[in-house]
Amino acid sequence: MEHALKVVKIAQDKDELLSIREIDIWFNEHHLLRKVSMSVPLNSITCIIGPSGAGKSTLLRSINRINLEDGFAINGSIWMNGKNLYDTDTDIYETRKNIGMVFQQPCIFPTSIYENVLFGIKHHQKLSKPEKVNIVEENLKAVSLWNEVKHRLHDKAETLSIGQQQRLSIARTLAVKPTLILMDEPTSALDPKTSLSIEELIVQLKEKYTVILVTHNIDQARRIADKVVFMCEGSVVEQGTCTDLMNNPQEKLTKGYISTSHCDC
């Protein structure tokens, strides 16, 4: 164990939270990802862009190991904090707890706003009532929802607008104190104004968390990303800092996608 940690400390940069190394993913006979490698810097926003079917969501879901369905197979490794997430001795539930996930559609449980925030954390630790109240307040404030809902915490969460529901989903994710947050097109179901407010929230989050965001929206990536990874047909075509990749793409496919939002791959 000690030996493994030393090896990883050499292999991972100190400002790098996650390192994906040559992963291939299959679902039954379909080869979905091919030799994908990328690194994710600490306290940054990494945007994965690419056309539909490029494998962005597959890659994202393989990071917190939520795609372990029958027929799923992976080769390669994903390292985080000196640990290969696919090692047989890795605690899958601890991994998922440390790597929060926000989905395309806000996923609100049919219970109160208060209970939604506590939904995950209450399964990980025993909480007294004052602790619960503090967690709810702290995390709703972190997503700028507190002032809007503080007088109706016990109302059904479904009564919130769709943008508020997405904020609540993020608050619930933050409550379990993840290190890394995966976001799978979290604004695609929202109107432009709400979308921008979620973007602002994501930018605020990077002070404390590291974010990987899958998006179709190149302008969104341009606005908030520190690093951009362009994927096409299950492979990483190009990756780099947002400024470099957006202003000076090296690959023809990347240039085409950035200028037209279409990919000829």
Next chain:
Amino acid sequence: MNRITKDKLFIYCTKLIIGISLVIVFSILLFILYKGYKGLNSGFILTESKSFGAEGGILYQIIGSLMLTIMAGIICFPIALGAAIYDSEYLKNPKIKSITSTLIFGLNGVPSIIFGIFGLIFFVNILGTGISWLVGSVILAFMILPTALTASRQTMESIPKKYREASLGLGLTKWQMIRSVIIPQSFSGSLTGLFIGLARAIGETAPIMFIATAFSGVTIPYNFLQPAVTLPTHLLNLAQNAVNPSALQNAWSTALVLIFLVVVFNLTAMILRFKFKTYTPQR
């Protein structure tokens, strides 16, 4: 005949079919109501039967029927819930899933007398339980198991995948996910299925007549291994003595009470389905 006429004809045909069904059901109900209400009074409900049912009331038959049915529900519900959880959350092999579904539907199609004969051979003869109302409840529980299990499983499978993923994504174990998402959200659907099954169970005669009931001379069983008297077997007994006008009147009134209880169980199932419908698709 053009398309529009065919379409209209089809609608008329379906209306006619539903109309005929309703007329048949309501005719039977109204006829029993007409025949049965004459003998229905508090004395009939609250006193015990005398002269093999030709006189007196049906108090012990009501209590016996409710005991058998409620115990069948208590036995059936956890088994149905557990089997439905395994089927919807753990059983992934489509071939085995298909085999279990076929077996469950097959069990639903087994004639109720077969359950009675099985109970007689297995419990009464082999295990030597004797005629016992608890054995009757066990057999009724197995008889309604497919209805309760299918309802539970369908409710569980209708819960959108995103709720499972959202809870697993928060680091919950599969059991924590089942406990906090699947069971609470499928509970009312499972109860609905159970009550539909119980509505069938309370009216059954064949599965219990050899193993759980006596036709007369029995009051309330004071332990699990005693027989009970029930409404369906009492009705059967009275119908066999229908030459006696008093017995015939009591038979109609007993039938009316039995139908009332069936309606109560079915209404409970409907109320549960509409009032506690928790998983509506979200925006």
